[in-house]
Amino acid sequence: MQESERPMAAAVVQLIRPRTPDEAQRAAQSDECELIAQVADGDLQAFEKLYRVYQPRLTRFLRALLKRPELIEEVLDDTMMVVWQSAGNFRGASKLSTWVFTIAHRKAQKARARWPDPIGDPEFDTRVSEDPLPDQELHCGGLRTALMRAMDQLSADHRAVVDLTYFHGLGYREIAEIVDCPVDTVKTRMFHARRRLKQAMPGSISDWL
Numbered sequence: 001m002q003e004s005e006r007p008m009a010a011a012v013v014q015l016i017r018p019r020t021p022d023e024a025q026r027a028a029q030s031d032e033c034e035l036i037a038q039v040a041d042g043d044l045q046a047f048e049k050l051y052r053v054y055q056p057r058l059t060r061f062l063r064a065l066l067k068r069p070e071l072i073e074e075v076l077d078d079t080m081m082v083v084w085q086s087a088g089n090f091r092g093a094s095k096l097s098t099w100v101f102t103i104a105h106r107k108a109q110k111a112r113a114r115w116p117d118p119i120g121d122p123e124f125d126t127r128v129s130e131d132p133l134p135d136q137e138l139h140c141g142g143l144r145t146a147l148m149r150a151m152d153q154l155s156a157d158h159r160a161v162v163d164l165t166y167f168h169g170l171g172y173r174e175i176a177e178i179v180d181c182p183v184d185t186v187k188t189r190m191f192h193a194r195r196r197l198k199q200a201m202p203g204s205i206s207d208w209l
Contacts (some may be wrong), residue, residue, distance in 0.1 A: 032096045040087035047084055054080070057097075057168065058104050064163035065108040065156050068115055075111050079104040094177060101168075101178045105160065112156060150200035158193035161186055 032053065038046035058079060062072045082103050090099055147166075151159050160179055164170045172190075176183045 029095060029097075033092065036083075036087050036090050036096055039084065040090070047080075047087075050083070051080055054083075054100055058100070060167060061101060061104060061160075061163055062108055064151060064159040064167075065105070066111060067152070067156075071111045071115060075104065075107045078107045082107070095174070097168075098170075098174050098177055101164070101170075102180070105178050105180075108156075146201055147197070150197045153200055154193055154196055158189050158196070161189045162193045162197070165190065 032050065035046045035050045035053075039050060055076065058076050059072060062075050063069075066072055066075065079100070083100060090096065151162060154162065157179070161175055164175045164178065165172075170178070172183050172186045176186045179186070
């Protein structure tokens with residue numbers, strides 16, 4: 001790698017590399033488990049705290065799944081209503097986040113069945129991107145925008161695995177549980193998603209996907 005490419009590579013890795021849980025994350029998971037236990041006892045304040053924790057995370061996830069913005073808030077509220085009503089069913093067999101994201105994924109699938117995605121661009125696979133090259137979008141905001149534009153070209157299933165991997169730091173086994181499919185299917189979807197993202201994001205940035 002040339003010296004001039006290293007700052008951009010570092011920025012890309014910082015943006016898209018999955019994060020591993022650290023002590024702060026483990027502490028947050030413990031706090032969430034306490035909250036869900038309180039929610040199961042009917043504690044409305046605990047539910048409001050949990051809602052504030054998951055609202056931005058679910059919004060980001062549902063935005064990747066649903067191409068109709070008007071459905072995002074509806075599905076988010078439906079998801080959190082299930083969390084409120086079914087908190088007592090959470091037994092800790094998986095992480096709370098996995099349980100919540102599984103509910104959100106199922107609700108999103110039902111919403112998409114009622115309101116299918118708008119028709120995409122059938123020429124995407126063969127079209128050369130006219131977007132600025134990555135060396136013109138070195139700051140993280142530009143990279144994130146470019147990645148989001150590229151993700152819009154993916155199918156809902158592919159967007160889900162990319163979003164859960166790169167933006168939520170989940171492993172393939174957790175993702176498989178959330179989207180209810182075998183781990184090998186998640187890996188296959190990620191393979192095809194990366195291939196499409198590289199087509200949409202030409203240049204050295206694609207080497208890091």
